[in-house]
Amino acid sequence: MNIDPKVFIVILNFNSFKDTKECLFSLKQLKYSNHEIIVVDNSSTDGSYEKLKREFSTYNIIKCNENLGYASGNNLGIKYALKNNAEYICILNNDVIVESDFLDKIIEIMEEHKEIGVAGPCICKYNNKNIIQAMGAKINLYTGLTQGKYKNYKYNEIPKENSFVDYLGGACFVCRRDVFEDIGLIPENYFLFFEETEFCYRASAKGYKLLCVYDSKIYHKGSSTISKYSGLSYYFLNRNRVIFIKRNANMLEKTVFSIYIFIEAIGRIIIRREPFSLIKNIIHGFKADTENIDMETVNKFVK
Numbered sequence: 001m002n003i004d005p006k007v008f009i010v011i012l013n014f015n016s017f018k019d020t021k022e023c024l025f026s027l028k029q030l031k032y033s034n035h036e037i038i039v040v041d042n043s044s045t046d047g048s049y050e051k052l053k054r055e056f057s058t059y060n061i062i063k064c065n066e067n068l069g070y071a072s073g074n075n076l077g078i079k080y081a082l083k084n085n086a087e088y089i090c091i092l093n094n095d096v097i098v099e100s101d102f103l104d105k106i107i108e109i110m111e112e113h114k115e116i117g118v119a120g121p122c123i124c125k126y127n128n129k130n131i132i133q134a135m136g137a138k139i140n141l142y143t144g145l146t147q148g149k150y151k152n153y154k155y156n157e158i159p160k161e162n163s164f165v166d167y168l169g170g171a172c173f174v175c176r177r178d179v180f181e182d183i184g185l186i187p188e189n190y191f192l193f194f195e196e197t198e199f200c201y202r203a204s205a206k207g208y209k210l211l212c213v214y215d216s217k218i219y220h221k222g223s224s225t226i227s228k229y230s231g232l233s234y235y236f237l238n239r240n241r242v243i244f245i246k247r248n249a250n251m252l253e254k255t256v257f258s259i260y261i262f263i264e265a266i267g268r269i270i271i272r273r274e275p276f277s278l279i280k281n282i283i284h285g286f287k288a289d290t291e292n293i294d295m296e297t298v299n300k301f302v303k
Helices: 017-027 048-055 070-083 102-112 177-183 195-205 232-248 251-271 277-287 295-301
Strands: 007-013 035-041 060-063 088-093 096-098 116-125 132-134 137-140 145-148 172-176 209-220
Touching: 007 017, 007 048, 007 070, 007 102, 017 035, 017 048, 017 096, 035 048, 035 070, 048 060, 060 070, 070 088, 070 177, 070 195, 088 096, 088 102, 088 177, 102 116, 102 172, 102 209, 116 177, 116 195, 137 195, 172 177, 172 195, 177 195, 195 209, 195 232, 232 251, 232 277, 232 295, 251 277
Parallel strands: 007 035, 007 088, 035 060, 116 209
Antiparallel strands: 088 172, 096 209, 116 132, 116 172, 137 145
16 A cells, blocks of 8 residues: 655744634545655744644644744745655645645646646635636746746636746745655745745756646735735845846846846836835845845834
């Protein structure tokens, strides 16, 4: 009798007990039996950790002493999983609910096709479950943009086929343990945004295939925690786009990007009426230390 490979599901919580609780309740319906759940509390200040320990005492609840961002918190769970013989690790946002068979469908394909290092589900909107939020993307190093597939399309109207991509969103992806052992953990220098982009890029550069599995579905609220902190998302999305290019692009790509991003920014300010702080955020990216988190800036947003 074949035993399903062991999967650890890592969920990161920060001051969002209600969302995390809903996510965990949806996971109770999973058909895939050989899994363990790890919840990493990223130094919450609202009592989330204590509530999680009390209501979900059978799960592995780990507490970070300091909030160092998405990657650092998830990496704590990944390290635990690797030490406990995980064959696959699923990174899952806490503001997600899942279909009961989403994991079966991903693992089945990854077991059949060993060249696939990372796979993810079709991510649909929480409030409109037939509308696609993300199905992976292509990465363009000349613009620093990810070109998403089928975003805002109706799920039942797109081709019913799996797609090879450059990038899978951090809301949910499943990674073979070999990939972590080969390329390392999720880079921790970003704090928020583009860390999973770089992780996917590095995996692809090492020759691993990335696949979005059409039949696997989850539903994502989208930035449920981030939206509580004014200006946080806008700052790090624009700043970290620059850092991602500085860390991963070649000289030609960096040169084109450096011209393109300021032309784009001027257009966004004029046409979309975006704030002039956009230019400042981009300049911060060019000046930033690409190896370390700027916690002084982080603390201005997350108090």
